[in-house]
Each structure stands twice: as structure tokens, then as C-alpha cells.
Amino acid sequence: MRAPAPQRLLHITDTHLLADPSAQLRGVNVDARLQATLAAMQPWAARANGLVHTGDLVHDGSMAGYQRLRDALSRLGLPGRVMPGNHDDRAGMAQVFDQGLLRAEPTMMLGNWMVVCLDSLSDGAVEGRLSAEDLATLDQALNDTRADHLLVALHHPPVAVGTKWLDAIGLHQPEALWARLDTEPRLRGVCCGHIHHAFSGERAGVPVYATPATAAQFLAGAKDFAMDADAPPGFRWLDLHPNGRITSDVITVPG
Numbered sequence: 001m002r003a004p005a006p007q008r009l010l011h012i013t014d015t016h017l018l019a020d021p022s023a024q025l026r027g028v029n030v031d032a033r034l035q036a037t038l039a040a041m042q043p044w045a046a047r048a049n050g051l052v053h054t055g056d057l058v059h060d061g062s063m064a065g066y067q068r069l070r071d072a073l074s075r076l077g078l079p080g081r082v083m084p085g086n087h088d089d090r091a092g093m094a095q096v097f098d099q100g101l102l103r104a105e106p107t108m109m110l111g112n113w114m115v116v117c118l119d120s121l122s123d124g125a126v127e128g129r130l131s132a133e134d135l136a137t138l139d140q141a142l143n144d145t146r147a148d149h150l151l152v153a154l155h156h157p158p159v160a161v162g163t164k165w166l167d168a169i170g171l172h173q174p175e176a177l178w179a180r181l182d183t184e185p186r187l188r189g190v191c192c193g194h195i196h197h198a199f200s201g202e203r204a205g206v207p208v209y210a211t212p213a214t215a216a217q218f219l220a221g222a223k224d225f226a227m228d229a230d231a232p233p234g235f236r237w238l239d240l241h242p243n244g245r246i247t248s249d250v251i252t253v254p255g
């Protein structure tokens with residue numbers, strides 16, 4: 001007998017768009033890399049159910065960047081959620097992603113799964129923080145849902161990823177988050193951005209994934225700040241199976 005079909009979620013992160021589409025950031029044209037990534041995602045999108053963007057949508061907080069990103073992502077034709085990273089402007093992002101397919105809302109249902117999106121932006125800081133209000137939103141989502149399985153998405157990794165300088169600017173005081181998630185029997189996975197390289201780890205058997213940026217990449221495993229100049233952009237697919245299993249991989253985009 002064939003296993004029931006999973007819900008396929010596409011994960012994109014750290015697009016870092018600028019107001020000027022021809023401008024360069026860290027030696028790359030972020031718009032061109034986004035367009036290349038979206039072209040590679042298109043055939044996957046035809047067989048996917050949802051999309052999630054885990055922050056740093058724009059680099060400069062510009063409304064022009066948000067609008068261009070919304071229009072570009074919408075062409076994938078998938079319902080999705082966005083959440084802020086440390087470079088984002090929370091209010092501007094919420095204004096642009098307030099209706100339509102892609103929204104800045106905290107939850108999304110995919111079959112018997114719920115994706116819970118957390119806002120780890122701490123104004124003026126590079127590292128992430130979850131405020132009392134953010135944790136209350138999480139508590140309410142966990143309390144209200146009848147989903148069988150949960151995937152938590154946020155910008156800042158709540159675990160060490162082995163890249164020392166990035167681990168110093170991950171999620172500050174992750175204990176408050178784990179105090180909730182460690183006792184949540186429906187938690188099946190966590191996905192995040194921020195580190196601009198792929199990562200796959202776990203906490204107490206729960207997989208934790210990070211996905212390459214579409215903007216320039218950082219060098220995985222570096223002690224101090226280092227770019228990975230030749231690393232291509234990429235995205236991740238996650239198949240959320242009805243039995244709670246996750247299968248996932250990163251797709252990098254040929255130059």
C-alpha cells in the first residue's frame with residue numbers, strides 16, 4: 001500500500017533585498033541570486049503545498065524591497081508565511097505582507113501539521129530574542145491547535161550550529177523557548193535562517209534545520225567572520241509526512 005502523501009513545504013531565507021535592484025551587497029547582486037533561486041524553485045513549487053521565509057527579507061528595511069520580494073515570491077503560487085530577521089523592519093514587512101498568498105502571520109496549517117512562525121527580531125540587535133509577547137503567541141498557538149504535528153520556524157537558530165561567531169549572535173536565552181518545546185509532544189522539527197549556510201542538527205531527537213541564504217553565504221565552521229564567496233544560493237524542501245516524520249534536503253542553484 002502506498003504511504004499517504006506528505007505536505008511539501010519550501011523554505012527560503014535571507015534574501016536581503018535592497019531598495020535599488022541593481023545594487024550589490026557583499027559582492028553579489030541579491031536580486032539576481034533571488035531570481036535564479038526562484039527559477040530553480042518553480043518546478044518544486046508545482047508539487048508543493050506551502051512556502052516559508054525565515055527572515056532578513058530585505059537588508060535595508062525598504063518598502064521597495066518588500067514589495068519586490070512579495071511580487072517575486074507570489075509568482076510561485078504557494079500560500080506562505082514570512083517572519084522578520086534582524087535586518088527587517090517589522091512594521092513595514094507586516095504592511096506589505098498583510099493580505100494575499102503570503103502573510104506575516106504566526107501560523108499556517110498544512111494537512112495535519114501546523115507551522116508556527118516566531119518573531120525573534122530584537123530591535124537594534126543582531127542576535128535574536130523572544131519577548132514575553134512572542135512567547136505568549138506561541139503558547140496560544142500550541143493551546144488552540146488541533147494539529148497532530150508541529151514545525152517551528154524562526155530567524156535565529158535556537159541551537160549552536162558550530163560556526164563560532166554566528167553562535168554568539170543566535171537566539172539569546174533559548175531556554176525560554178525550549179522550556180515550552182521540550183515538553184511539547186507534537187514538536188517534530190525546527191527550521192531557521194540567519195547563518196547563511198546549510199545546517200542539519202537535532203535537539204533531543206527533534207531535527208533542527210537551517211537553509212542557505214539566497215544572498216551571499218557565510219563560511220560554515222568559521223571561528224571568526226568569513227564569507228564563502230563561491231557558495232551558490234539555495235533553498236530547502238521539507239516533506240511533512242502525515243505520521244509526523246520529516247524528510248528534507250537543500251537544493252543549491254547552479255551558477
Ligand SMILES: [Fe+2]
Nearest residue numbers: 014056085194
Ligand atoms: Fe541574513
